[in-house]
Amino acid sequence: MTVTVSPIALFNVEQGISVDAELWDAITEKQLADWEAEWNMELLLALQRLNRAGVERKHWPQSRHWNWRKKTECLQKMLAYPCFSIMCDGMTQGMMIVDTPSKRCRIECQKGKNLVYIEYIENAPWNRKELLFDPPRYRGIGSILIFAAIMLSKEEGFKGRIGLHSLPQANNFYANSCGMTDLGSDPNYQGLHYFEMTEQQAVAFITKGGQL
Template sequence: MPKKIYLNRSIDNSTVEATIVNLATKHVEDFENQWAELLRQYKQQDKFWDLMVKLRMISRFDNYEGYAVEYENQTEGLLVIETTMHGSQITLGKRLVYIYYIATAPLNRKIIQNPPKLQGIGTSLLLSTRERSLELGYEGRVGLHSLPGYEKFYDNRGMYDLGPDEDLDELVYFEYGLWRQRL
């Protein structure tokens, strides 16, 4: 499934080629060995997420999928989605792809390094998820609950803000509605 994407390298404002690949043990180890300490140091909300559990879910259940963004053999972004159990809140009765986990490496976050090492990872992962939704016949519908502080990111990418979800610690729920792929 390797898919080429293009990111912006901030240091010289150049476009670089990266790849979205299936999530593997190497990516989880990169999270644990390279990301986790910086995430804790900068008090990022995903600092304690257990990606090994998510990797096991992906290997055991067909409805979970995981992906990683690789650039120069480094893990720069992570994504875990669920493909069959979530319904749209915009178009009732229709399925969507639900994002369980989406993250960029610490050095790609402005709060940790400004300017970030690479830009465009989160946007590329969202676009890839919309494309997966199209492949599944869900017409581009994607949903997620945003960690606090990232709501503007999803709003700026055209997702609908459906407000805080009282069932999930008041995390704001966002959703992409119907989307037609350009021909």
């Protein structure tokens, strides 16, 4: 597998400094190993902290049953799709899997057109404040992965159009930070809200960070 690495930067929250990082256009065995050995363990410990802190279960990450095997199998099956990951300090900090051929736009002004659909995007547990990592280790993972999805969309000729189904606690990020359009709850995706970005919204998102 050929992996192209692009230099990026993340913000180290505790030290208040920027750190060099890498954007990979792949998820390899290394990222899967990090996910299985490091992310899962940290997530379990985080749930233990939430429990011991008296946080009600309804406020925990959306968990009902623990089935790592099934999630691993799903992830592995999806590696045929375009993937991205962010590496820093030799560790996977975020992952994204996208689907380019099969999904179409839903917003009226671009209905039926191709887009890059984000099947899966996730931050490493230690970058998530809701898991009581205080402070979280790195910031910026979400924005960089969305940037990568927009760039892929442009390369595919989709002009920056992207779509995704957001977890409930991330709706604010996609609506406000990314400026995507919220098309509401989708009963076919466990009630998750579907968000879509138009060409103009993609330009606005990139401009927000000062780059065109």
